[in-house]
């Protein structure tokens with residue numbers, strides 16, 4: 001039993017280290033359901049190419065969770081417009097602003 005526990009700890013440690021070293025994971029995306037405004041796909045690759053590091057978002061802006069799962073960020077378009085969540089950068093300064101750019105994020 002002790003041996004199995006030790007192996008499990010080892011495997012979990014490897015998964016953890018590999019996970020932390022992965023880019024966003026590049027190639028990985030998460031999808032937000034925006035109701036009548038369709039789907040918003042957040043692309044890890046796009047943000048990695050923009051020069052962002054994991055720590056620019058995790059975990060001060062977003063937890064490392066898939067949208068809609070327990071512990072995931074809960075926010076609305078008003079929060080984004082108020083400069084929170086995506087709006088910490090998508091404010092017309094660090095990255096394009098919401099106004100006039102709905103379809104850059106929203107796909108129907």
Ligand code: HEC
Nearest residue numbers: 022023024025047052053054057062064065066067072073
């Ligand atoms: C520009 C912001 C941003 C950057 C940079 C970023 N992420 Fe994320 N990440 C997100 C968002 C947004 C979510 C979804 C959060 C939520 O819905 O609560 C997320 C979710 C995740 C998840 C959960 C995905 C799932 O499907 O379970 C993992 C794992 C993750 N990120 C890893 C990383 C790693 C590793 C890096 C760096 C290589 C990174 N992220 C960089 C914004 C970012």
Ligand code: HEC
Nearest residue numbers: 040042046050056057061085086088089094095096104105
């Ligand atoms: C830490 C800063 C940061 C956060 C947080 C962030 N982004 Fe970005 N995002 C950028 C930068 C920088 C770019 C590339 C420059 C640009 O397109 O203005 C970018 C580009 C994008 C693009 C590419 C648009 C195109 O046409 O190429 C989309 C879509 C996008 N972000 C959606 C999101 C969504 C959705 C969220 C929140 C879930 C989010 N971003 C959170 C910084 C951020």
Ligand code: HEC
Nearest residue numbers: 032034037040075076077078086090098099100101102105
């Ligand atoms: C930077 C990316 C981004 C841009 C640009 C953007 N949105 Fe969103 N929007 C989101 C995300 C992400 C959500 C999903 C929030 C959630 O449910 O967690 C969302 C949700 C919504 C919702 C669902 C209800 C709500 O209030 O959350 C509406 C409606 C909406 N957006 C309208 C718009 C309109 C109109 C524009 C253009 C003026 C726009 N959005 C531009 C990212 C964006």
